[in-house]
Amino acid sequence: xxxxxxxxxxxxxxxxxxxxxxxxxxxxxxDLRMADNAIFSDIAQHAQQLMIVYCIDPNWFRTTQxxxxxxxxxxxxxxxxxxxxxxxxxxxxxQQLHIVYASAQKSLAYIIQAHDISRVYRSDHCGADxxxxxxxxxxxxxxxxxxxxxxxxxxxxxxxxxxxxELAPTFSQFRKQVENINITAAxxxxxxxxxxxxxxxxxxxxxxxxxxxxxxxxxxMMSNVFCGGEAQGLLQLECYFSSNLAHxxxxxxxxxxxxxxxxxxxxxxxxxxLSARQVVxxxxxFESQHGASQSSQWILYELIWREYFHWYGFKFNKQLFRFSGxxxxxxxxxxxxQRIQAWKTASTPFPLVNALMxxxxxxxxxxxxxxxxxxxxxxNELQCDWRYGAAYFQxxxxxxxxxxxxxxxxxLAGVGADPRGARHFNLEKQQQTxxxxxxxxxxxxxxxxxxxxxxxxAAYCMDSVDIADWPRS
Ligand SMILES: Cc1cc2nc3c(=O)[nH]c(=O)nc-3n(C[C@H](O)[C@H](O)[C@H](O)COP(=O)(O)OP(=O)(O)OC[C@H]3O[C@@H](n4cnc5c(N)ncnc54)[C@H](O)[C@@H]3O)c2cc1C
Numbered sequence: 001x002x003x004x005x006x007x008x009x010x011x012x013x014x015x016x017x018x019x020x021x022x023x024x025x026x027x028x029x030x031d032l033r034m035a036d037n038a039i040f041s042d043i044a045q046h047a048q049q050l051m052i053v054y055c056i057d058p059n060w061f062r063t064t065q066x067x068x069x070x071x072x073x074x075x076x077x078x079x080x081x082x083x084x085x086x087x088x089x090x091x092x093x094x095q096q097l098h099i100v101y102a103s104a105q106k107s108l109a110y111i112i113q114a115h116d117i118s119r120v121y122r123s124d125h126c127g128a129d130x131x132x133x134x135x136x137x138x139x140x141x142x143x144x145x146x147x148x149x150x151x152x153x154x155x156x157x158x159x160x161x162x163x164x165x166e167l168a169p170t171f172s173q174f175r176k177q178v179e180n181i182n183i184t185a186a187x188x189x190x191x192x193x194x195x196x197x198x199x200x201x202x203x204x205x206x207x208x209x210x211x212x213x214x215x216x217x218x219x220x221m222m223s224n225v226f227c228g229g230e231a232q233g234l235l236q237l238e239c240y241f242s243s244n245l246a247h248x249x250x251x252x253x254x255x256x257x258x259x260x261x262x263x264x265x266x267x268x269x270x271x272x273x274l275s276a277r278q279v280v281x282x283x284x285x286f287e288s289q290h291g292a293s294q295s296s297q298w299i300l301y302e303l304i305w306r307e308y309f310h311w312y313g314f315k316f317n318k319q320l321f322r323f324s325g326x327x328x329x330x331x332x333x334x335x336x337x338q339r340i341q342a343w344k345t346a347s348t349p350f351p352l353v354n355a356l357m358x359x360x361x362x363x364x365x366x367x368x369x370x371x372x373x374x375x376x377x378x379x380n381e382l383q384c385d386w387r388y389g390a391a392y393f394q395x396x397x398x399x400x401x402x403x404x405x406x407x408x409x410x411x412l413a414g415v416g417a418d419p420r421g422a423r424h425f426n427l428e429k430q431q432q433t434x435x436x437x438x439x440x441x442x443x444x445x446x447x448x449x450x451x452x453x454x455x456x457x458a459a460y461c462m463d464s465v466d467i468a469d470w471p472r473s
Pocket of ligand 1: 263266269375402405
C-alpha cells in the first residue's frame with residue numbers, strides 16, 4: 001500500500017527480511033534529481049547495491065478515452081533531456097540510469113526477481129495509475145521491502161495539522177491551516193551512492209526492454225527555451241533570484257508572454273528536477289538579502305496552491321478524473337468532436353484562444369492567464385466536457401502535473417475546490433486587458449488574423465460570435 005493517505009513518510013510497507021545486504025531498486029517517477037531527494041539519502045545510508053530504473057510505457061503514446069495521448073512530443077523531449085542529465089550525474093557516482101521501455105507493471109517484477117532485489121524505493125505519487133502500478137508490483141513480489149517517501153511536496157504528511165480525509169474544501173482554508181508550518185530546508189546532494197547491481201546481460205527479455213524501441217517518437221530536431229534536467233532547473237532558479245524579478249512577480253505574472261513575467265520553474269518542478277523546497281529556500285535567501293515584498297511572497301502563495309492540489313490529488317485520487325469532479329454536480333457540457341478539434345488546432349472563432357493554443361502546440365508551455373482563458377472558453381463558449389481539455393493539456397504541457405492540471409480544470413469547470421462554481425472569463429475583456437494592441441495574437445497567428453478580426457468586430461461585435469451555430473457533433 002502506498003502511504004499517501006497515512007501519516008508516515010518512509011517505509012510504508014516494510015516487511016522483515018532475513019537478508020543482511022540491501023539490494024535496492026529505485027523506480028524513478030517525478031523525482032528526477034540528486035539534490036534534496038530523500039530517497040537517494042536513504043539509499044546512501046541503508047543500501048549496499050543499487051539499480052536505478054525509469055519505465056517508459058508504450059501506453060503513453062496511445063490515444064486515450066479522451067482522444068489525446070498521455071505524453072506528447074514536447075513533454076517527451078523535456079523528459080528525455082531530464083533523464084539524460086540524471087544519467088550523467090549518476091555516472092559520477094559510478095551509477096547508471098536504466099531506461100526500461102515497457103510498462104512498470106509488466107517489467108519491474110521480472111527485473112526485481114531476476115536481480116534478487118530486496119528493497120524497492122518509489123516517490124509518493126498521487127496519480128491513480130501510478131498508485132495502481134505500485135500496488136501491482138507489490139502483489140507480484142510480496143516478499144521484499146517497499147519504501148515510499150515524499151519528494152514532491154513542501155510538507156510531509158505528518159506535518160499537516162489534519163488527517164488527509166479532513167483536507168479543507170477550499171484553498172483559502174487550507175492556506176490558513178498551513179501558513180505557520182515550518183518548511184523544511186532543502187537538503188544537499190548526497191556524497192556517495194552504493195555500487196550498481198550487475199545487470200543480467202545475457203537475459204534476452206531484459207535486453208529487449210532496454211533497447212530503444214521504434215514506438216518512441218523522435219524528438220532530436222526539437223528545440224525549446226526550456227531544457228530538461230536538474231542542472232538547467234538550478235540555473236533557472238539562480239538566474240531568477242539573482243535578478244530583481246521576484247519584487248515584480250505579482251504585477252507581471254498575468255502577462256500572456258515573456259520569459260521574465262513569471263518564474264518558469266514549473267517544468268522542472270513537475271518532473272522533479274527541482275523540489276518545491278529548493279524554490280522556497282532560494283526565495284528565503286533572496287528575501288534575506290533584498291527584503292520581502294508582497295510580490296515575492298506571492299511566489300510562495302502560488303507554491304501553496306500547488307501544495308494544495310497535491311494533497312487534493314492524494315485525497316480525491318480517481319475523483320480527479322470524474323465528470324462531476326469532487327462536487328458531484330454534472331456540468332451542462334458535452335463531447336462535441338468538431339469543437340474540441342477546433343480548440344486543439346487553434347481554429348475556434350476566437351483569435352486570442354487560437355493564439356494561446358498555437359503557443360501551447362508550438363512550445364508545450366502557456367502562461368497561467370492563458371490556461372485560464374482557453375479552459376474557460378472550452379467549458380463555457382464551446383460547452384465541451386472539461387475532461388477532454390484537461391487530457392489535451394496532459395498531452396501537451398511540459399509541466400504536466402496530474403494533480404495541478406486536473407485540479408485546476410475542475411476548479412474552472414465548477415466541479416472542484418471552488419464554492420463559487422464555474423469561472424467564466426469574458427474573452428473580449430480578457431483581450432482588452434491582456435492583449436490590447438493585439439501583439440500576442442500577432443506574434444502567434446500573424447497580422448492577417450488581426451485584420452480579419454477587426455473586420456468582424458466592425459461588422460458585428462465580438463459577442464455576436466454565436467456558438468449555437470456550431471456543429472453539435
Ligand atoms: C487549466 C490549468 C491547468 C494547469 N495545469 C498545470 C500543470 O499541469 N502543471 C503545472 O505545474 N501547473 C499547471 N497550471 C498552473 C499554472 O498555470 C502553472 O503552474 C504556471 O503557469 C507555470 O508557470 P510558472 O512556473 O512561470 O509559474 P509561476 O507563476 O512563476 O508560479 C510559481 C509556481 O507556482 C505553482 N503555480 C502557479 N500557478 C499555479 C496554479 N494555478 N495552481 C497550482 N500551482 C501553481 C507552479 O508550481 C509554478 O511553477 C495549470 C493552470 C490552469 C488554469
